[in-house]
Amino acid sequence: MVNPDLVKERQNSTLDVDKLNLFFGQNLLLSTERYKHILNLKKRLTNQIKSLYDENYENLERNDKYELVLRKSIELIEFGLENNIDNYLEYTYIIGEVMGTEKQIFGLHFTMFSISLDLWSTPEQKTHWANFMKQNGIFGTYIQTEIGHGTYLRGLETTATYDSQTQEFILDSPTLTSIKFWPGASGKTCNYAIVMAKLIIDNKEHGIHAFVVQLRSLENHRPVPGIELGDIGKKHAYEGIDNGFVKFNKVRIPRDNMLMRFAHVSPNGEFKRTGNEVVMYACMLIMRGILCMFASLLHSISTTIAIRYSCVRRQTADPSGIEPQIIEYQTQQYRLLPGLATSYTNFFATVNFRNILNEFKKSSENFLKIDSNEIAKLHAISSGLKAIVFEDCLKFAQLNRLCCGGHGYSASSGLQPVIQEADAGCTYEGDNTVLYLQTARYLLKSAQKGFSPHLLPQNFQETKDSKVFVRFEKYTSLFEKLFEAKLREVSERMFYLIEEKNMNQYDAWNNSSLLLVETARIYVSVFVIYTNLKSLNDHSKMECNQNQIVLEELFELYLLYGIVEKFSIHFLKLELIDGTRMTDLQTKFFELLKKVRVNALCLVDAFGWSDSNLASSLGVYDGNVYEKLFDYAKNSLFNKNDVHKVYDKLVKPYVETKAKL
Ligand SMILES: Cc1cc2nc3c(=O)[nH]c(=O)nc-3n(C[C@H](O)[C@H](O)[C@H](O)COP(=O)(O)OP(=O)(O)OC[C@H]3O[C@@H](n4cnc5c(N)ncnc54)[C@H](O)[C@@H]3O)c2cc1C
Incomplete structure (x- = not known):
């Protein structure tokens, strides 16, 4: 039975929810038909693969979380292949049914790894890597950040020194600060990576370039000789993901493994720029475009949870003795509703930005023929937009948590992963403050010129x-x-x-x-x-x-x-x-x-x-939040035995000693 307050809310509304949902879907996936198809796939997926929420994910230890996330991620790839889903946005949208707001493990494989290969390879390299990936079980990641530098790309210390005798690059991490740190799924999972390193030929530096590097054996998954790698340890969140460290000790890779669409190194070691370096930004643009949309969707998730709960929850009797729904309080509306408005506006802003990018991509042969002023403008907007949508997502997710009171603090509210994801999103793919400053640099130029x-x-x-x-x-x-x-x-x-x-x-x-x-x-x-x-x-x-x-x-x-x-x-x-x-x-x-x-x-x-996408006891569509909350408590692994196993070891001796006094 649906909670009567929610029934009343739905009856009193003037909104045609189905129509608005279709408009939303059409904006998201660019076609109403496609959206309907994807919704059907979502339903099919729910019947086929159990969600993390139903697997009691929140209560598991880290190793078990990693195993579960990996298992689900592999099953989801299979599901995507079976259903011909090759669009990452659609894929991510669908798999929310299983993953909720947790990350699947191959995110970087489908984004930075694949996009970099696509945009930075020569046509021959593109064909080669596409075939290679098809024939082998490749899980890729994107490795840029080092212990010493993340923001400052030119500060990266990892070197790729060309040896013209053998026609190989030698990858090396010469210092502690040059060790790669943070890349998603690089600790235990991925076997290949795009590695950003400083190119050196005959003692001369030629800037930062991208190299395809094998990290682990395709036979036994052991690290390739010369590569030391592992997990970076517990983080604020993402327990199911192995963000890693990677140290190179003079690792040799073939010359062809440098992605050479914009810069070429000949067999005898001649370096030549072969395209507009600015186009390198294009990769970041696409990634940011996708990220911005995810942030706005994530924002709408915490908004959904907090507003549904605020319509169900009643607190503090009014003069007539009735406890109002907490959404009636002005202070509650003040914290909830601007967040609701912002989740809509940010959604429309980000889908429009994606559309603008698509247009540019199409009209400029994959950004190759794009005017550098246009790229600069797109870059300025993308930086600022990424910063603002994650900033809003974090700010309102936290407010939404507060709006749910104590129960909002339970992991079962589903708000914690949203807050943590938004929090991380303010840093990864560019620290927000640094991004705003990049936007501002462009603005000053516009004022000067x-x-x-x-x-x-x-x-x-x-x-x-x-x-x-x-x-x-x-x-x-x-x-x-x-x-x-x-x-x-x-x-x-x-x-x-x-x-x-x-x-x-x-x-x-x-x-x-x-x-x-x-x-x-x-x-x-x-x-x-x-x-x-x-x-x-x-x-x-x-x-x-x-x-x-x-x-x-x-x-x-x-x-x-x-x-x-x-x-x-x-x-x-x-x-x-x-x-x-x-x-x-x-x-x-x-x-x-x-x-x-x-x-x-x-x-x-x-x-x-x-409900499975929200993965929240407080945000359920039918509003039966207390039942869900209590079920969650009862299912806690901590409650497995009535008397906890440490009773004999700690509590009993203490009680007995006290009893003797
Ligand atoms: C969850 C997560 C996943 C990640 N995944 C990956 C990955 O897959 N691959 C990868 O390569 N990296 C990854 N990273 C690393 C991430 O991209 C970097 O942490 C990020 O770019 C910020 O760089 P930094 O850590 O060097 O921060 P810093 O630059 O050290 O920033 C620290 C502070 O200094 C300020 N600051 C820095 N420079 C300036 C400046 N010029 N002007 C004003 N203020 C400044 C910043 O605003 C910030 O407050 C990940 C990070 C996280 C948290």
Whole structure:
């Protein structure tokens, strides 16, 4: 039986959940038909493979967790092959039924490893590695970070020295700090890797390049001679994944194992650049595009859990003696609903970014013929977008945890892996602060050279001519003005520090970096606004007015949250909004919270997450949260025996001693 509060919430909502879910799916997978097909596969998968949640994953020891994750990951690859799923996004979306929000082990194999091979290989190398992978059981990973350096790519110390006598590269980790550290699944699982190392020919350095390196024997899985590798130990999360360390001791690999699409080393050791090095960024762009979408989906998971639970949970009697649902409290709405709005806006921003990237990829022959200014702009947005979506995901996941009170702290709430994943996502694939600064560097250049840094979604003119655009223009222009003012402020500050204070560029940059980060954040927010206007306009063509109204309310909430909370200090300081207007907007924001609350449950239903995907006692669709919570407690391995085995060893002697006193 469905919890009566949830029944009532669903009855009172004005939203057509199925229609909105289809719009969501069509945006996610680019076709409604495809989305329906994938949903069917999800159902089939649920009947075929037991989920981690059902296997009591949370209660297992690390070795057992690793084994279970590995077993599931292999079964899932088989499932993907049987059902012809070769699109990583679709694959990841499907396997959530089994993995919940835990990572499967071959993530890097399907992303950085495969994408690097695809983009950085010459055509011959591409064919060679594709055949090789087909004929052998290759599990690949991507190895870049070292103990001493992650952010600073040029600081990497691993060397690949060319020996023209044997036509081989010699990979070496000359120092403690050069040991590779962190790569996913490199400790125990993967047998091949793309390794980033400094190329040296005849004592001359030629920058960082990618090399395909065998890590383990394909016969007995032992490390290849000269390679020392292992797991880096317990982390905050990802217990099922073996992030590893890898040390090279003069390991020889054939010349062909350097990926040579952009730089070539001839048999006699001649080095030649053969393409636009900037295109190397393209690999990161695709990876970031995918990552950004995952972050927005992850965000929607914690939102679903917290909103469902807040509709079920009742606490503290009101004057009439009735305990209200906790979602009725303004403080609860204030913490939950901007997160809901942001999970929608970030979703639409990230799918639009993916679409923009796809267009560029198609029109530029796999980025080969892309203009370097365009790549720079895409890179600036991708960096900032990755930072903002993970930042939001983490911030709201933590707030969602708090909104679930004590039960939110139980591992069964399913919130912990979301928080941990979002937390890690703020660091891996580029530390967020560093990424914002990269975006800011591009923005300063745009200010100096006088070009617009904005990236517009496809067919934006059509959006600009739409009713939706007109309706939100007053907000859009406020954010645009804020961005311009902020960019002016930081440019002037840099100029002042350099010209008036005689600082060098480096120090001026460092002394302005907080402003730079904030400017980048606002810049990305403008991109989020543009892309959401496009998506809202697309949605308006579906002729589902009731949903359009709700989505527009939600978007307005996002905008108002940005004005009265997130960026309020900047709007006030730069005198774009005065105190009176800010107060009015804040009142509007509070009013809007009440409106959005009416449809909150159905808005999270529309994400379409199944119970197995949420893997949460608090987020179940039928709202029977207390039953689930109690089942979870009873199934804890800690409760296997009524009297714990340490009783005889510790408790009994203590009790007996006390009894004698
Ligand atoms: C879960 C997880 C999985 C990972 N998987 C992989 C993997 O598969 N393969 C791989 O190669 N690596 C992997 N990594 C490593 C990851 O990519 C790096 O940790 C990340 O790029 C950050 O680099 P860092 O550790 O050197 O941080 P640091 O650069 O040392 O950052 C530390 C602090 O210094 C600040 N900082 C650094 N530089 C600057 C600057 N120029 N200006 C201002 N502030 C600065 C940062 O903001 C941060 O607060 C993984 C990491 C994690 C946590």
